[in-house]
Amino acid sequence: MSLDPSYLEYPMRGRGYDHALYPWSALHERPPVKWPKGSVAVWVCVSLEWFPITPTDAPFRAPGHMATAYPDFRHYTARDYGNRVGAWRFLDAFDKVGAQATFATNAAVAERYPELVCTVMDGGHEVIAHSTDMNGTIDGSLTEDAEGALVGEAVRRLTAATGVKPKGWLSIARSQSFRTLDLLKQHGLTYCCDWVNDELPYRFTNGLIDLPLNHELSDRTIIAVQQQSADSWALSLEDAFDWLATEAARTGSARMLPIHVTPYIMGLPYRIEAFERLLARLSARQECWFARGDAIVEEWSAQA
Amino acid sequence: MLEGSADPGLYDYAPYRGRRKVVWPDGKTVAVWVAPNLEYYEIDPPSHPRRKAWVRPHPDVVGYSHRDHSNRVSHWRMADVMSRHGFPGSVSLSVALCQHHPEVVADGVARGWEFFSHGIYNTRYAYEMSEEQERAIIEDSIRTVREATGQTIRGWLAPALTHTPRTLDLIAEYGLDYTCDLYHDDQVQEVKVKSGRLASIPYSLEVNDHYGFFVYNMSGREYADTLIRQFERLAAEGEQSGTVMCIPLHAYLIGQPHRIGPFEEALRHIAADGRAWIARAGEIVDAWRAQQ
Structure with a gap:
């Protein structure tokens, strides 16, 4: 028994990464960053998702998508609940503490639910692109033409529905191909949120910026996957904030806490209060700067 | 091992009750070692016939970038917490990290950490390697770690826990x-090998941070509490005969901002207790070996 000899060859084994997508850089060695207010930017990012009742499995079925045989009324409606009810609870919660957030929005949501997206924008929140709908997944199995068309359509339809060209992009499940970064750049986007390897923005080789949206802190990971309670999720977020505020004070460099929430998960009646309490506690902290993704990217770019 | 045999013949049965007393320095009852896994996962590794490296077609952006968090952010956060409470690391090292990010390896050296091999990359698996191929990765590990750290590796944690029937005999040789x-x-226990001697030092899957967070789905606080319970029991039982507690870590998990604070409290608890011999893996094996 033996493996092919090439399995013990390591052509990319050298200084830096095994790819050229971005250069290596250690957070603690970078020049300090400062925010206009406070030392921890709290970036709340809401996913606005529409799951067609006709799911597609290519390239892959999005997390949270239909699960039973057709027609899956159960999951179609439970997900749409987020757009009808949960997202409105979020908007009230943000108003209460004066927080501005980012809404990663399927183009289909902007087209189908203009009342929601108008209220999001009137509230001073940011809308970024989040594919066409929850069938619009990307991975390395997608052809270049299909992926280019998907990104282009998502940006064009979202822009048409909102009247504003988005600066940011979040892929479904943060899943990309090797071409995605260049396609996002070509379609005029400034930043994406998919790469979770850092805790401040950084620049890809092609000039696009990554604003890392920590997936470990999301309501999907902690509540839907790890099956913790909403209170446990909120406590973890507070622990994270405490640590980052201490680290910012110790290092003299600002930090960022990304809070990725989903209306059909955290917007439920029995969970929303934990989210509201978290927002209230954070807003009472002098280190807290509630900021939209584009504001963080702009502040960081001006200093980087 | 006895290849193909139902009992792999790795060791003799030895009941926990009535063992000869193992003594740790200064009357401590439990040897505590911390094992940070310093790893490099390739973004586009070659395929292996028995195991896929990534769930998604390459690039698996979340899988890859999550692990990259260690080498940009969380290694230093984790290492600072360990140093603050007097815990050296015994590093399970993807030895190619010495080439990719020597800064991370140098930081461990500067902190007085011990290095052992965890294969070349955590995306290259040993299953189905020929003897010659397996010798090549062992020799590569010895050479690479010696050049990068000046240390001669004394231990092995198979890359991504992939073995062949020859692995234990070869590393002993x-x-x-x-x-x-x-x-x-x-x-610590004796392992049966064809030549030389080999000790098995308790590592742990059960209190490995990966199991804590992704098998048992614990919060950071629940994991910290688990470590304290593990410590309390092993420290108490170690009065009969010295026990070993390992805390196996991955910076991209334990070094996340919501987990590192509770983890620091667990280390503070263990360091303040007085029953822990906080040591490196090699020191623990040496102290045990001297009593055999």
Whole structure:
């Protein structure tokens, strides 16, 4: 028994990464960053998702998508609940503490639910692109033409529905191909949120910026996957904030806490209060700067 | 091992009750070692016939970038917490990290950490390697770690826990002193090998941060509490005969901002207790070996 000899060859084994997508850089060695207010930017990012009742499995079925045989009324409606009810609870919660957030929005949501997206924008929140709908997944199995068309359509339809060209992009499940970064750049986007390897923005080789949206802190990971309670999720977020505020004070460099929430998960009646309490506690902290993704990217770019 | 045999013949049965007393320095009852896994996962590794490296077609952006968090952010956060409470690391090292990010390896050296091999990359698996191929990765590990750190590796944790029937015999033949791949005991144990000697030092899957967060779905606070319970029991039982507690870590998990604070409290608890011999893996194996 033996493996092919090439399995013990390591052509990319050298200084830096095994790819050229971005250069290596250690957070603690970078020049300090400062925010206009406070030392921890709290970036709340809401996913606005529409799951067609006709799911597609290519390239892959999005997390949270239909699960039973057709027609899956159960999951179609439970997900749409987020757009009808949960997202409105979020908007009230943000108003209460004066927080501005980012809404990663399927183009289909902007087209189908203009009342929601108008209220999001009137509230001073940011809308970024989040594919066409929850069938619009990307991975390395997608052809270049299909992926280019998907990104282009998502940006064009979202822009048409909102009247504003988005600066940011979040892929479904943060899943990309090797071409995605260049396609996002070509379609005029400034930043994406998919790469979770850092805790401040950084620049890809092609000039696009990554604003890392920590997936470990999301309501999907902690509540839907790890099956913790909403209170446990909120406590973890507070622990994270405490640590980052201490680290910012110790290092003299600002930090960022990304809070990725989903209306059909955290917007439920029995969970929303934990989210509201978290927002209230954070807003009472002098280190807290509630900021939209584009504001963080702009502040960081001006200093980087 | 006895290849193909139902009992792999790795060790003799030894009941926990009535063992000869193992003594740790200064009357401590439990040897505590911390094992940070310093790893490099390739973004586009070659395929292996028995195991896929990534769930998604390459690039698996979340899988890859999550692990990259260690080498940009969380290694230093984790290492600072360990240093603050007097815990050296015994590093399970993807040795190619010495080439990719020597800064991370140099930081461990500067902190006085011990290095052992965790294969070349955590995306290259040993299953189905020929003897010659497996010798090549052992020799590569010895050479690479020696050049990068000046240390001669004394231990082995198989890359991504992938083995061949020859692995334990081969690492013993090359003079390595311990394996971290066997989970049958809470004390150091002798492993049966064809030549030389090999000790099994308790590593742990059960209190590995990966298991804590992704098998048992614990919060950071629940994991910290688990470590304290593990410590309390092993410290108490160690009065009969010295026990070993390992805390196996991955910076991209334990070094996340919501987990590192509770983890620091667990280390503070263990360091303040007074029953812990906080040591490196090699020191623990040496102290045990001297009593055999």
